[in-house]
Amino acid sequence: MHVIQAMDAWRENEGKRLNDSFFLQNYHQKDDSYNKESIRSTTTASNTEEYVPLPGPIIVGAGPSGLAVAACLKEKGIPSLILERSNCIASLWQHKTYDRLSLHLPRKFCQLPLMPFPSDFPPYPSKKQFVSYLEEYAKTFGINPLLNKTVVSAEFDETLGLWRARSIGPEKDEDVQYLSRWLIVATGENAEIVTPKIEGLTGFTGPVLHTSSYKSGRLFKGKRVLVIGCGNSGMEVCLDLCGHGARPHVVVRDTVHILPREMLGQSTFGLSMWLLKYLPVRLVDRVLLLISQFMLGDTARFGLKRPNVGPLELKSITGKTPVLDVGTLSKIKSHDISVRPAVTRFEGQRVEFVDGRSEEFDAVVLATGYKSNVPFWLKDNGMFSQKDGLPKTPFPNGWKGERGLYAVGFTKRGLMGASSDATRIAQDVERCWNNSEGYRHNN
Numbered sequence: 001m002h003v004i005q006a007m008d009a010w011r012e013n014e015g016k017r018l019n020d021s022f023f024l025q026n027y028h029q030k031d032d033s034y035n036k037e038s039i040r041s042t043t044t045a046s047n048t049e050e051y052v053p054l055p056g057p058i059i060v061g062a063g064p065s066g067l068a069v070a071a072c073l074k075e076k077g078i079p080s081l082i083l084e085r086s087n088c089i090a091s092l093w094q095h096k097t098y099d100r101l102s103l104h105l106p107r108k109f110c111q112l113p114l115m116p117f118p119s120d121f122p123p124y125p126s127k128k129q130f131v132s133y134l135e136e137y138a139k140t141f142g143i144n145p146l147l148n149k150t151v152v153s154a155e156f157d158e159t160l161g162l163w164r165a166r167s168i169g170p171e172k173d174e175d176v177q178y179l180s181r182w183l184i185v186a187t188g189e190n191a192e193i194v195t196p197k198i199e200g201l202t203g204f205t206g207p208v209l210h211t212s213s214y215k216s217g218r219l220f221k222g223k224r225v226l227v228i229g230c231g232n233s234g235m236e237v238c239l240d241l242c243g244h245g246a247r248p249h250v251v252v253r254d255t256v257h258i259l260p261r262e263m264l265g266q267s268t269f270g271l272s273m274w275l276l277k278y279l280p281v282r283l284v285d286r287v288l289l290l291i292s293q294f295m296l297g298d299t300a301r302f303g304l305k306r307p308n309v310g311p312l313e314l315k316s317i318t319g320k321t322p323v324l325d326v327g328t329l330s331k332i333k334s335h336d337i338s339v340r341p342a343v344t345r346f347e348g349q350r351v352e353f354v355d356g357r358s359e360e361f362d363a364v365v366l367a368t369g370y371k372s373n374v375p376f377w378l379k380d381n382g383m384f385s386q387k388d389g390l391p392k393t394p395f396p397n398g399w400k401g402e403r404g405l406y407a408v409g410f411t412k413r414g415l416m417g418a419s420s421d422a423t424r425i426a427q428d429v430e431r432c433w434n435n436s437e438g439y440r441h442n443n
Contacts, residue, residue: 256322
């Protein structure tokens with residue numbers, strides 16, 4: 001059957017099935033019987049490509065953002081299908097984070113919509129606890145992503161008036177195109193690692209690894225380790241290395257705001273949110289910096305110069321997050337962790353810095369962050385920037401594009417931003433869902 005004929009038949013049939021309780025209950029079952037039926041009914045004899053029309057949105061990515069929007073849709077009776085390239089949900093958390101990682105913000109600011117953290121969790125849940133929360137979240141809302149399905153392209157089909165997302169699996173015959181009125185991009189800001197271009201880095205004779213591959217410092221005991229990057233991950237990796245008997249050196253290429261994780265008996269983030277209810281952001285920044293000065297001292301004395309712009313204003317302008325100190329600064333003060341300026345070049349195991357200093361190291365850890373990969377697979381130049389892969393429209397309005405295209409988890413505001421996006425997207429899809437004749441159950 002030609003795909004357009006299949007779509008006509010599908011439109012007529014779906015109106016009768018969308019709110020059928022048995023259908024909705026089984027839409028997300030692990031055996032994927034609905035999808036198999038759709039594939040059989042729309043595969044052409046002359047073309048090996050398979051087309052799967054879907055009544056609800058296609059969601060690309062099964063991280064916290066994808067799960068959140070799927071749950072919000074499910075709560076409104078709207079089915080969705082998540083396509084995930086990895087073999088599990090929240091693959092970044094499960095496969096690409098270090099062992100000692102915990103949430104940097106209190107759990108109440110990190111919970112996903114419709115389900116709080118368990119009451120017996122600590123204020124800052126560990127990596128293991130957060131993953132267990134996400135797994136329970138998916139189970140609670142009956143979310144069963146299709147795993148090992150990499151979306152290699154997605155574009156709006158002008159003829160059908162639908163989004164077409166093509167995914168491939170590990171087997172040769174797993175080339176499928178999914179069709180839907182809505183496409184929700186949930187691959188996030190951290191889809192691909194960023195590797196700095198530094199002369200001679202590829203010729204470094206010791207191990208070089210990104211923080212996505214770093215698990216713990218136990219393999220580096222007694223080693224001189226250069227950590228390039230001084231964000232929250234870089235600082236915490238230094239602390240972990242120090243705890244395992246390594247001798248870490250952190251490269252600070254630019255100015256950085258370091259704040260205590262807690263102030264005046266509460267989280268720094270929580271205090272900031274409360275103050276912002278009553279004071280302008282610049283005045284709140286002054287309060288935070290005054291308290292930080294009292295608690296931490298002058299960080300510039302240790303090679304950690306602060307930016308001229310306050311931490312909250314800087315976050316708003318650039319998305320750069322301040323470092324919430326969990327003990328690294330005291331190790332810097334005691335010289336257990338050394339601070340170095342930017343690197344100019346590598347030569348063997350020797351590293352040269354911009355201040356003219358030259359030292360040898362046994363290993364290098366790149367705490368240089370991640371980037372979006374949306375421009376590589378989404379064939380749409382309207383919503384996302386081709387330069388950084390983020391929505392062109394700034395927060396809080398970057399979640400909605402044109403023709404049923406949405407983005408969740410690109411706010412540079414962590415899990416709170418993703419939850420806000422998910423709620424808005426579900427509300428917007430619901431309006432369209434309820435107003436479309438082809439997507440309603442007629443009694």
